[in-house]
Amino acid sequence: MRPTVVCVVLFTISVATALPSWCGGRTNLTECATYVVSQLTLEEKIKQFSQLGNDAPAVERLNIEKWDWWGEALHGLQRQGYTTSFPQSIGLGATFDPELLHEIGDQISTEDRLKRFEWAFLNGYPLKGLSVWTPNINIFRDPRWGRGQETYGEDPFLTGTLAIQFVRGIQGPEAPERLKAIATPKHFAVHSGPELGRHSFNVNPSKYDFEDTFMPAFRAAIHEGRAASVMCSYNAIDGVPACANEGLLGKKLRQEWNFWGYVVSDCDAVVDEVGPNNHHNYTQTKPEAAALSIIAGTDLDCGNTYDSLNDALTQGLVTIDVMDRALERLFHVRLTTHEDDHPASTPFPDNRDLALRASLESMVLLQNDGILPLQKGMKVAIVGPTVDILEDLEGNYHGTPRDPVSTLDAAYDFFGAENVTYAQGSLIDDGVPLIVPRSALRTPDGKVGLRGEYFTNTQLMGQPALVRNDHTIDFDTDFTPLFDAPNPWDYSVRWTGSLVVPGPGTYDLGFNNDGDNSVLLYVEGRLLLNTTGQKVYEKITFQRSGAHDILIEFHHKGGMRFRMEWMAPVNVQLKEMVQATAAADVVVVFVGLSPSLESEETGFNVTGFVSGDRSTIRLPKGGMRFRMEWMAPVNVQLKQMVQATAAADVVVVFVGLSPSLESEETGFNVTGFVSGDRSTIRLPKVQRVLLKALEKLRKPVVLVLNSGSAVAIDWATQHARAALAAWYSGELGGKAIIDTLVGRYNPAGRLPITFYRSDKDLPPFKSYEMEGRTYRYFRGTPLYPFGHGLSYTTFSYSGLVVPSSVRAGDDVNVTVTVIQVYLRHFDGATPKKVNHALVAFQRVTLKAGESGTFTMVVRSRQLSVVDEMGERAVKEGQYQFFVGGGQPGFVDTLNVPFDITGTVGLPG
Known part of the structure; x- marks a missing residue:
């Protein structure tokens, strides 16, 4: 576990009690909004609409400060430095706990107000804006959709009930008159993939499905939650793009549901209306698209298409009254936040207790023959590709946790390091590099990890400001440095030690380096990589197993992701797994997906995943953050697994997916994944090979699934003694998993989605017809049904009283x-x-x-x-x-x- 450094910023200011000066002395919000819009010039009005740079610019002559309408807080505040990272939304859905969602929403908006003011205080200029584009309350109708992990599941009532409380928590007890922050339910409406065609596809839902399945959660969030904002979606409905759909935004949203706030487009959804290339071809020009959208009720454009409103006015496509109506809505909601009000003192709140509670409540015990809870004193082998990876705690659209706890660290803490063996065992999917595991890294003095020397300049000059051992090279620098550097943008790091390969073979070795950072990698004194701001991997053949000297030089120049990854040979990973489980009493297997695979549109396609969606429900084939990654030989990893399990009493195997593969639109395609979606719900082949090898060891196996969606883990029902769905479980997810496995916590989570047995159970992905989908309309027998979840306690029910x-x-x-x-x-x-x-x-x-x-x-x-x-x-x-x-x-x-x-x- 990396050392924790806590910085508390404490300061006191006066609390504003009146509306801003630009209200001209008016005390009524509506009157102020009308007044300020009347004072703006046409040019100033149009600039307030554009979100190309995220900010509505300041109007200095009226003392109106710039305002950032874009914020993310799906399951924790994002892009604001260190914040609390709760379980991914699908895990929050598994809690079946509206009160918890309210508390999480409340903590998110508390952090948002404090972080925005902290930023202004520390950096000398304001970062105003209190809107968060959350929650995602689309119905998870098909497990192959890459962004399903962002939702609360497949049921309209469960989704709506949780959304009401999450929205109320974010906006505060005085909403709608006074908001802590602005909640933005999305994506309105009838939106759930595929990611690959999301900018142009049209949905023709039956009137029954539209009202029965796709509307209830949004109605609940608007009508009962009183959400102040709504995001319209990319897709068209009955031939009309959602952001230009007056029936949807005008009639349904405002007339029937009495929506009082503003509508913002998904980013570039308005320009998607312009044809013909990869768009709806609904209009021919940007002025037409801007006019149709603002008339329909889209008040704010995440993009720059509303820059064309001046041309739309000139061409007679829109009136100034329509533009003023939209601006008045925007300013009215902005005024409800009382942006100049700040708490009298602002120590950053500690939400780790709430984060742990959320992670624990999200755990779903799928099956158990009595082997759980595990007992202290057991020798435990922990194997699998998802067990010790930061992003499988975070999910997508995540905050940046200061001190996340991995499952491996939590296992060492409970069982004792002498009783735990570990092997990666396999990749997540063929062709997808994975973080170089701590078992393959040694410091110069023989400890786990690499020695890091941290410098407060970009050139590794002088004496390091910090020297520490890092177990893995797997960092998330979301507006935070890797250490407490004076300048969070300019620093450098040198890592030294050994790469301990588990067997001879050809490895792909390199870095996931998402930013403008430069990195050099030396192996045995030879420069293998010299790259800036990209994912780069080189093949390297090791003639022998064991330690090989490595040196990494990292020069930070901005960006968010950096990690060292590999693709190890499958046989090597399986061998490693066998070794790790040899002496174990029980084997706990972690399988699953990754929020990088099942995600928003990605453009990244591998077997089972298509542009962020899934094409099957079995796990994938084979197998700024800064990550050192590899692809190790399969036979080598399997051999290492065998060695790791040799003395184990139990094997805990972690399998599943990755939030980099099940994801938003990516453009990344490997076997099983297409642009963030999945093309199969099967477990990836390389992980199925791992499980098959485990089966031959005849060790007790506990399987843990990390994913944001349903996976056809039929192997577990036949060969695992117990199985746990752990999702992407948040900053304290590792502790929550171990606490659940050992009985410190009695699991009570319930599946918010149906786990199907095979791809054959699924209708065509592109079809929005609900027959055959979800527990309400599926006519077959699921692997695990919606609402399923076991406990270590048995419950009986009696005395039901209902009026006749x-x-x-x-x-x-x-x-x-x-x-x-x-x-x-x-x-x-x-x-x-x-x-x-x-x-x-x-x-x-x-x-x-x-x-x-x-x-x-x-x-x-x-x-x-x-x-x-x-x-x-x-x-x-x-x-x-x-x-x-x-x-x-x-x-x-x-x-x-x-x-x-x-x-x-x-x-x-």
């Missing part, structure tokens, strides 16, 4: 010791048969032997159904509640029928 008859429009009180309540409609209630639907849930805590009575309210809206025209109503008929620890048909539930008398229509 309910009038249409009334809420229903359900009284029982319960976690999940499902509703089944009468036959013919909907044009598409719904298996059953989650309508209430509650996370409860009981001690052993304790019982409790819990009452949950099922709102009348959750009792409603949608007809083929998209109209919603509570219909007369017979219904049935199922109450228990999961879905009916998969766990024992209490069942009770009841009647609804009368029919009442509900607004959309």
Whole structure:
């Protein structure tokens, strides 16, 4: 674990009590917004719309300071230096805990206000702007979508319930009159891949699916959460791009839902309306696109297309009144943040307890034959490609944790280093370099890692300001230096030591260097790499296993990512795995995906992944951050695995994916991945080879899955003694995983998505027809169902109390010791048969032997159904509640029928 350096910035200022001077003495927010817009020239108005440089520029003559409308805080504040990094959103969905989401949202906005003011205080100029483009509440309809990890799962009710509390937490208890920060639910609407065509694809959802599946979560976030902003999506709906869709933004959002805030486009979504190349071809010019979008209700352009509004005015495509309407919305919401108000004192809050709680609550125990919890004193072999990687804690759209805790460090802490062996075992996927593991690095004095000498200049001159041992070269410098340098932009590092290869063979060795940083790598005194700001790997053949001298010179000049990676031979990794598990009592296997693979549109395609989406649900084939990476020979890694497991009592194997592969649009294509999406849900082949090799050892195996989506880990149901879904688990995810495996924490997470058995279970990815998708419409047998999750404790349910008859429009009180309540409609209630639907849930805590009575309210809206025209109503008929620890048909539930008398229509 790297040493922790905590810097507390403490200062005191006065708190503003009035609106800004540019309100001209007005005290009413609406009047002020109208007034200030009336004072702007046409040129000034147009500049306020453009987000090309992220900032709405200052208007100095009116004392209006510049304002940054773009902020990210999906599961922790991003791009603001050190912040708290919570589990990826899909893991937060697994908590089934709205109260937790509220607390996380509250902490995010607290950090946002403090960080923005801290930046101004330390750097001498303001960094104003309190909007965060979160949460992502698109429905995770298909596990191959690379950005599904950013969502709360596949269920509209679960997603909406969590979104309400997250939005309320961000915006504060006085919203909408006074906001801590501005929440921005996204991407509105009907948006969930593929990433590869996201700038041009059109969705034609049925009216039933549109209202039943794609609208409820957004309605909840707007109508009940009172979100102040909404982001419109890239795609078109029924032939009309979302950001130019007046029916969506005007009728649905503002008229039906009484939305009070502003709409911002996804970045370059407005220019995507202009055809024909890779766009919607909806308009022919930028002025047309700008006019159509602002008329429809897109108030802010993340891009520069609104720079064409002057031409649109000249051509008669838009009026100044429409532009003023948009600006008044923007200034009104900005004013609600009371941007000049700051806390009287600002020590940076410590959120590690909340981060740990979130990580623990996200853990989903998929299966357990009694081997868990593991016992202290066991010899444990930890193997797998996802076990000791920073990004598999972070996910995508992440903050920068100051002192993350890896699973390996947490295992050493609990079991003792003498009882833990480790081997990487395999790559994540063929052709995808992986971080050079700590088992392959030694300092000059023989300790784990490399010796780092840190200099406060870019030329390695003079005496180092800091000397320390770094276990791996895997850093995230999101507006933070690798150490406490006086200048966070100008420093350099020299790492020395040995690369200990587990076997002879040809390795790909290099760096993931995302920025303008230069790096030189010497192996045995020979310069192997000299590169600046790119991912570069060189093949190098080692004739023998063991230590080889290396020297790394790193010159920081900006950027965010730097890591040393490799692709080791598969046989080498399998051999390493066998060695690591030889003496173990139990083997815990970590498998899964990576938020770099299942991600936003990436352009990076490997087997099973297509532009950030997944093309299959098995794990991938084979296998600024600054990372040293490699691709080691397969046979060498397998041999090392065998050695590592030789004396183990248990093998814990970590498999899965990477947030670099399941991701947003990337342009990166390898087997199983296409531009961030997945082309298969199978576990990558190289990881399946690893599991097959483990199977032959006949050791007890515990499997841990790291991913942001469902993976077809059918191997686990046949060969693993236990399995845990750990997602991308946050800055304290490593501790949370070990605490769960050893029983310090009793797991209670529930799957927010369906785990399918194979690709054959999935409809075509591009189809938005919901039949056959998610637990509500899937007619087959899943590997693990939505809502599934085990515990080390058994629970029984009794005493269900439900009225036998309910009038249409009334809420229903359900009284029982319960976690999940499902509703089944009468036959013919909907044009598409719904298996059953989650309508209430509650996370409860009981001690052993304790019982409790819990009452949950099922709102009348959750009792409603949608007809083929998209109209919603509570219909007369017979219904049935199922109450228990999961879905009916998969766990024992209490069942009770009841009647609804009368029919009442509900607004959309």
